[in-house]
Amino acid sequence: MGEKIVFENGKWIVPNNPIILFAEGDGIGPEISLSARAVVDAAVKAAYNGSRMIEWSMILIGEKARAESGSGIPKESMEKLMQHKVLLKGPLTTEVGGGGRSLNVTIRMALDLYANIRPVKYIKGIESPIKNPESVDMVIFRENTDDIYKGIEWKSDSPEAKEIRSFLLDKFGVVVSEDSGIGIKPISKAKTVRIAKAALNYAINNSRRSVTIMHKGNIMKYTEGAFREWAYEVARSEQYRMHTVLESELADGAVPKGKILVNDRIADNMMQQIITKPDMYDVILAPNLNGDYISDEAGALIGNIGVLGSANVGDAGGMFEASHGSVPKYAGKNIANPMGMIKAAELLLTFMGWNEAAELIKGAVEKAVIEKKVTSDIARYTGSKPLGTKEFTAELIRSIDGSA
Ligand code: NAD
Numbered sequence: 001m002g003e004k005i006v007f008e009n010g011k012w013i014v015p016n017n018p019i020i021l022f023a024e025g026d027g028i029g030p031e032i033s034l035s036a037r038a039v040v041d042a043a044v045k046a047a048y049n050g051s052r053m054i055e056w057s058m059i060l061i062g063e064k065a066r067a068e069s070g071s072g073i074p075k076e077s078m079e080k081l082m083q084h085k086v087l088l089k090g091p092l093t094t095e096v097g098g099g100g101r102s103l104n105v106t107i108r109m110a111l112d113l114y115a116n117i118r119p120v121k122y123i124k125g126i127e128s129p130i131k132n133p134e135s136v137d138m139v140i141f142r143e144n145t146d147d148i149y150k151g152i153e154w155k156s157d158s159p160e161a162k163e164i165r166s167f168l169l170d171k172f173g174v175v176v177s178e179d180s181g182i183g184i185k186p187i188s189k190a191k192t193v194r195i196a197k198a199a200l201n202y203a204i205n206n207s208r209r210s211v212t213i214m215h216k217g218n219i220m221k222y223t224e225g226a227f228r229e230w231a232y233e234v235a236r237s238e239q240y241r242m243h244t245v246l247e248s249e250l251a252d253g254a255v256p257k258g259k260i261l262v263n264d265r266i267a268d269n270m271m272q273q274i275i276t277k278p279d280m281y282d283v284i285l286a287p288n289l290n291g292d293y294i295s296d297e298a299g300a301l302i303g304n305i306g307v308l309g310s311a312n313v314g315d316a317g318g319m320f321e322a323s324h325g326s327v328p329k330y331a332g333k334n335i336a337n338p339m340g341m342i343k344a345a346e347l348l349l350t351f352m353g354w355n356e357a358a359e360l361i362k363g364a365v366e367k368a369v370i371e372k373k374v375t376s377d378i379a380r381y382t383g384s385k386p387l388g389t390k391e392f393t394a395e396l397i398r399s400i401d402g403s404a
């Protein structure tokens with residue numbers, strides 16, 4: 001019988017037989033999430049020889065759940081989520097321009113998973129569109145519960161949009177044309193402070209070089225501009241002052257030894273800079289929507305978004321998923337690259353403190369890429385014969401079994 005993972009002041013207390021929730025996802029989700037689960041099981045077995053084992057507990061979320069119960073997250077799934085709090089999840093399809101709120105956002109909000117952490121590190125052997133992909137080693141800290149991304153918005157012809165337009169006109173003399181949909185962009189100080197602390201703590205604990213605040217504060221002054229200000233306040237606070245140096249404090253551009261450089265860049269500039277000067281960027285701290293955009297761009301630098309994993313974590317819970325979506329066009333074709341989902345599972349193991357198993361997965365992925373045993377999205381550039389999702393998974397498991 002498995003046991004629950006418990007959280008104490010943000011710390012994970014993990015039994016040797018933890019229950020971890022598992023949701024297949026939509027589109028390519030079932031193929032890649034089952035692949036990741038099989039790879040994790042192989043790595044845990046190889047690393048701990050039966051003394052540790054995950055008990056997976058399936059929950060229904062997404063299109064299948066909607067077809068069966070009318071809800072994307074049925075009550076039982078939500079209850080299990082709130083009870084167990086740790087989930088490995090395949091990508092979910094979200095309708096554009098209609099339908100309900102994104103299920104991903106719903107889960108992130110329900111468990112208050114405020115930090116979306118996305119490591120973007122080049123894997124040797126993957127074709128990249130840039131000249132020096134070896135210098136790409138960034139970790140994106142995307143705020144996950146605030147911003148326009150929260151989904152507070154109304155259709156242009158809804159009574160709510162009409163009322164808000166009238167309110168703005170009557171109260172503040174602000175004219176918003178009658179055919180406008182309305183979206184609200186809240187950025188809160190408390191939420192900015194906690195994600196800034198998460199990014200700085202990560203930078204300190206992992207000996208990173210810099211933390212760059214990405215914002216569009218020149219235009220959205222009291223939301224993204226405030227995000228910048230509050231993040232700097234954290235960096236200058238007593239708790240972090242001994243670890244940080246701000247760009248404005250550098251006399252000759254040289255960062256004092258042992259200090260983490262904290263700087264900021266305006267979002268549009270930053271989007272081009274990570275392509276032209278990827279070596280300048282290390283930990284990136286961004287509000288929700290900027291973080292979403294820059295993650296896919298950063299993924300492209302190391303091949304494609306199919307290889308990126310992502311951890312959504314809070315003080316008491318975590319959801320681990322690929323950074324990419326459900327790629328409906330590849331569903332059921334044994335084509336999809338499960339690497340993003342596998343990287344997400346590797347992150348899960350790291351958060352659990354099962355680093356030996358995580359290292360086995362990392363090594364197996366690197367070996368497969370070097371040996372050009374990869375799925376078609378990567379093989380098409382390396383000229384090798386592509387493996388299907390299942391064959392690639394079997395290759396990783398063989399490699400893990402062999403290295404144990
Ligand atoms: P997507 O990430 O699903 O696909 C974009 C492109 O990237 C694909 O056409 C494909 O060429 C490539 N790609 C991505 N992952 C791949 C993989 N594993 N293997 C091979 N190629 C891969 O993005 P989209 O088309 O914008 O979105 C499709 C659906 O996914 C939408 O409904 C969207 O809302 C949803 N989505 C979900 C999540 C999530 O669950 N966290 C994240 C992003 C998008």
